[in-house]
Structures are given as C-alpha cells and as structure tokens.
Amino acid sequence: MNEPIITTQGARILIVDDVAANLRILSDALESQGYRIQAAMDGEKALKLVASGAPELILMDVMMPGIDGYETCRRIKQMPGMEHVPVLFITARSESEDVVKGFEAGGIDYLSKPFSEEEVHARVATHLRVGRLTRALKERNDQLERAIADRKTAEHATARLTRQLEILAEEDADRWGFAGIIGQSDRMLSILKQVQLLQSSERTSVLVTGESGTGKEMIARAIHHGGVRSNGPFIAMNCSAIPSELVESTLFGHLKGSFTGASTDKQGLFELAHQGTLFLDEIGEMPLDLQAKLLRVLESGTFSPVGATVEHTSDVRIIAATNVDFEQRIQEGGFREDLYYRLARFVIQLPPLRERSEDIPLLATHFAEHFSSELGHRSIIPVSVQALERLKAHTFPGNIRELKNIMK
Numbered sequence: 001m002n003e004p005i006i007t008t009q010g011a012r013i014l015i016v017d018d019v020a021a022n023l024r025i026l027s028d029a030l031e032s033q034g035y036r037i038q039a040a041m042d043g044e045k046a047l048k049l050v051a052s053g054a055p056e057l058i059l060m061d062v063m064m065p066g067i068d069g070y071e072t073c074r075r076i077k078q079m080p081g082m083e084h085v086p087v088l089f090i091t092a093r094s095e096s097e098d099v100v101k102g103f104e105a106g107g108i109d110y111l112s113k114p115f116s117e118e119e120v121h122a123r124v125a126t127h128l129r130v131g132r133l134t135r136a137l138k139e140r141n142d143q144l145e146r147a148i149a150d151r152k153t154a155e156h157a158t159a160r161l162t163r164q165l166e167i168l169a170e171e172d173a174d175r176w177g178f179a180g181i182i183g184q185s186d187r188m189l190s191i192l193k194q195v196q197l198l199q200s201s202e203r204t205s206v207l208v209t210g211e212s213g214t215g216k217e218m219i220a221r222a223i224h225h226g227g228v229r230s231n232g233p234f235i236a237m238n239c240s241a242i243p244s245e246l247v248e249s250t251l252f253g254h255l256k257g258s259f260t261g262a263s264t265d266k267q268g269l270f271e272l273a274h275q276g277t278l279f280l281d282e283i284g285e286m287p288l289d290l291q292a293k294l295l296r297v298l299e300s301g302t303f304s305p306v307g308a309t310v311e312h313t314s315d316v317r318i319i320a321a322t323n324v325d326f327e328q329r330i331q332e333g334g335f336r337e338d339l340y341y342r343l344a345r346f347v348i349q350l351p352p353l354r355e356r357s358e359d360i361p362l363l364a365t366h367f368a369e370h371f372s373s374e375l376g377h378r379s380i381i382p383v384s385v386q387a388l389e390r391l392k393a394h395t396f397p398g399n400i401r402e403l404k405n406i407m408k
Contacts, residue, residue, distance in 0.1 A: 008128040012036045012053070016046040016072065017061040017090060022113070026059060029117050030124065043072035047079075054081050057128055059111065061090045062102070070105040077106040084134055086127040181215070181222055182366050185356040194348055195219060199227035205298065207283075207343050208321040210350030213401030216321035217281060219348060224277040229317055232276025235269050240285035247290050249306050252297075258307025270303055270314045277317045283343065284324035284335060295339045318343065353396040353403065361388045363400060367407035 015026050018041045027037045038055065040046040042064055049055075058076065062069040073087050089102040092113040102110055109123055181192060198206055199222075206223060208216040217236065224234045242250055249259075253268030269278055280286070286294065297303045298318065302311040320343045329335040353360065364383050372380045396402050 008125050008132070009034045010036060011056045011128050011132075012038065013057045013059065013124070014038045014040065014046065014049060014055040015059045016040045016043065016064070016069070017059075018042060018064045019061070022061070022090070022115075025115060026120065029115070029120050033121060033125075035124075043067035043069070043075075046072055047075055050076055050079060050082065054079075054085060056085065056131055057124060058085065058087045059090055059124075060087050060107070063091075070101055073102075073105040073107055084131065084138070086131050088123060088127065181218060182363050183356065183359040184362060185359050187351045187356050188359060191219070191348060191350065194346075195222050195226070198223045198346060198348075201346075202228045202317055205317070205343050205345045206319045206348065207340075207346070208319065208348045208350065209326075210321075210323060211352045211399055212323050213399035214350040214352060215400050216323075216350060217279060219350065220277070220279045220319040220321065223319060224279075224317075229276055233273055234277050234279065235273040236279040236281060237269055238281045240282040244287045244290075247287055248293065251290070251294070252303045252305050254306035255308050258305075262307070265305075268303075268305060270297065270316055271312060273316045275315050277319055280318065280320045282322060283320040284322040284326065284329055286335075288334065288336070291336045291339050295336065295342060298339075298342045353399045357392045360392050360403065363403055364388060364391055364407055367404050371408050 013030055013035050015023055015030075015037060016039075017023050017026070020041070023039045023041070027039060031037055038049055040049055043066055046058075046060075050058075058073075060069045060073055064072075067075075069089060073089075076082050076085075076087070086108045087106060089099075089107045089110040090113065091099075091102075091110060099110055109127060111120060111123060181188070181195070183189070183192075198204060206220070208219050210216055220236075221234060224230060237250065239247065249262075249266065249268065251268050251270055253266050253271055254262050256262055256265050293303075297314055301314050303314055304311050326335060326340055326344075330337050330340060353363075361383075364387075368383050369380050391403070391406070398405075
C-alpha cells in the first residue's frame with residue numbers, strides 16, 4: 001500500500017513570544033515556506049487566538065509575563081480539538097529540567113535560541129506532517145468506527161426483523177397450517193393427508209377444485225406454509241378480478257413505457273413469488289391468449305416482462321383453484337387442455353359443506369370462538385344444540401364462507 005502524501009503548504013502556525021524580535025525572525029522564516037502566521041506576545045492573547053480558530057502548530061516561549069508558556073500550553077491542551085496539536089517550546093536555556101517540564105505540560109519538542117533557520121524549517125515541517133497524518137488517521141478511524149456502529153445497528157435491525165418475520169411465519173403456520181383446517185369428516189381427513197403429502201413435494205403443481213366458499217385458498221396456504229417453501233412468499237391472484245388487458249403485466253411485470261400508463265418499471269407476481277408459491281384463484285377465467293404464456297413459464301421456468309427482451313428465471317410453485325367444470329370449458333374452447341394437464345399434476349377436490357355436515361358444529365364453534373375474541377368478549381359465546389341442529393339442516397349454497405358470515 002502506498003503511503004499517503006502529506007503536504008504542509010498553507011498550514012496555520014501560532015507563535016507566542018514576548019520579544020518582538022523573536023516574533024519577527026520566526027515569522028519571516030516560516031512565511032517564506034508558505035505558512036500562515038499568527039502572533040501573540042503573552043499567554044492570554046494566545047488563548048484567545050486559539051479559541052477563535054485552532055492552529056495546526058504552536059511555537060511557545062517559556063518565559064513570558066503573566067501566565068508562562070507551560071501553563072498556557074496546559075490550558076490550550078484542555079480546549080476542544082487541541083489535544084493533538086503539536087506545541088514546540090522556545091527556550092534560551094538547555095537545561096534538561098526545562099525540557100522535561102515542557103513535555104509534562106503537553107509539549108512535543110523544543111527550539112533553542114538563537115534560532116537556526118534550517119532547524120526551524122525541519123522541525124516545523126516534520127511536526128506538521130506528523131500532525132496532519134495523525135488527524136487523517138483519526139478521521140479514518142472515526143469513519144471506521146461509525147461504519148462499524150452503523151453495521152452493528154443494521155445487524156441488530158436485521159435480527160429484530162428476522163425475529164418478527166419468524167413470529168409472523170409461526171402465526172401464519174398456526175393460522176394457515178393444519179390447525180386452520182377445521183374438519184373431522186372422512187372427506188376432510190383424506191384431504192389433510194393429501195395436503196401433508198404435497199407439503200414435501202415442492203415442485204408439483206396443484207389444482208384445487210370446489211364450489212365457491214369451500215376453502216380453496218385455505219388449502220393452498222396450508223400446502224405452502226407447511227412445506228419446504230414456507231420461508232418464501234405466498235402470492236395470491238384472482239384471475240377473474242383483474243381486467244384482461246392487465247393480466248399479463250400483473251403476472252410478468254412490465255418496463256417503463258411498454259404501454260400507455262406504464263410510467264415506471266414494475267415487478268410481476270412471478271418475480272415477487274420467487275422461491276415461494278403463486279396461487280392463481282379462478283384460473284378458469286384466465287384469458288385464452290395468456291394461457292399460452294402461462295404454459296410456457298410452467299414448461300421452461302422463464303418469462304419476459306412486457307416490453308422486455310431479456311428473459312427472467314422463475315422458481316415458483318403454482319397452486320391453482322377453480323369452481324368451473326374444466327371438461328366442459330375445454331370442450332367449448334375456453335381453456336387449453338395442455339395447460340390443464342400441466343396445472344393438474346395433483347388435484348384436490350373440496351366437497352361442499354352440505355356433503356360434510358358433521359363438520360358444521362366444529363366450524364360453527366370455531367367461528368364463535370374467533371369472533372368472541374375479535375369483538376372483545378371475555379368469555380366465549382356458546383352455540384346452543386338447537387342452533388347447531390338448524391345449521392346442520394341448512395344447505396349452505398355459500399359453503400364455509402356463508403357459515404362464517406352467519407356466525408359473525
């Protein structure tokens with residue numbers, strides 16, 4: 001590593017001496033080297049000059065009227081930012097005790113009278129370079145300490161965020177895992193076994209079928225949150241709720257200016273769901289021209305945002321859901337048969353609530369407990385036997401969603 005180049009040009013030097021001739025000799029010698037000189041004839045004036053602007057080096061006479069050079073040096077060293085500024089004492093005596101007293105007061109070197117111009121130049125230049133290098137190293141060290149502190153702060157924030165995400169993941173697992181699927185009927189127990197099997201098969205596409213309100217998204221979330229992709233995102237899209245002209249942009253993203261209204265780049269759901277699960281609800285309503293592009297993503301694992309020429313890689317598990325009759329839709333030409341078979345690698349068919357009426361008391365009690373807590377009741381509002389019998393006798397065309405609304 002190359003050593004930094006430290007120049008002394010333009011350094012500000014304070015000379016403190018009560019003899020005008022000494023001030024003139026030192027000032028002339030140092031100004032010729034490009035230094036900026038300030039002068040004081042006593043310690044009090046020197047303290048005021050230092051307070052108004054810190055010099056980079058001080059030449060200090062020892063014997064002065066009022067406070068002497070040693071005391072002046074001690075006071076200067078106590079001023080903010082002056083602890084590292086070099087002080088060179090000026091003395092006409094060479095006794096070692098004077099030199100020691102100067103070092104004890106905070107001085108770093110000394111000059112003897114009468115002055116040798118070459119010695120003055122050499123000592124001043126040396127201490128200025130050392131002083132500037134010391135300040136530069138201190139600034140670098142301060143920057144490093146700030147960077148370390150910022151990094152520790154970021155690490156603490158990341159740790160807190162990670163724990164928050166872990167807590168949210170645990171809450172999601174409790175809410176959307178097996179515990180969130182209520183049912184003890186034979187049909188539901190069989191479906192739970194299928195969900196458990198799919199949790200360990202992260203790349204198998206799944207098609208969940210059933211009437212509206214039977215809990216298709218609940219099953220999709222249970223597969224995700226209990227599986228190896230649970231640390232990744234779960235992104236849901238209702239294909240029937242998005243205008244057909246925006247479906248492609250929603251799925252694959254777009255570049256700025258790729259169409260009217262595209263004022264910025266935008267990530268699509270395939271990119272947002274990377275290493276997670278993309279749930280496509282009401283897949284039977286997807287426009288036919290988009291079905292071919294979805295099939296290509298499923299087969300190649302790549303896609304291109306609208307307006308882009310570069311392909312992106314997609315590591316996403318697809319879980320689709322529908323309440324339409326796919327055989328009829330395919331025969332009518334409204335859905336591609338090859339896409340259907342690509343989506344339906346594994347099919348879970350959810351029964352309507354009327355076909356598992358033995359689960360209605362469990363669901364009703366679950367919703368009663370949930371809404372009692374949500375509405376702030378200290379105790380759970382019980383559901384009477386008569387109410388449960390009436391619920392079991394109802395056909396529930398809206399399925400679980402209807403039962404939930406009734407209980408609320």
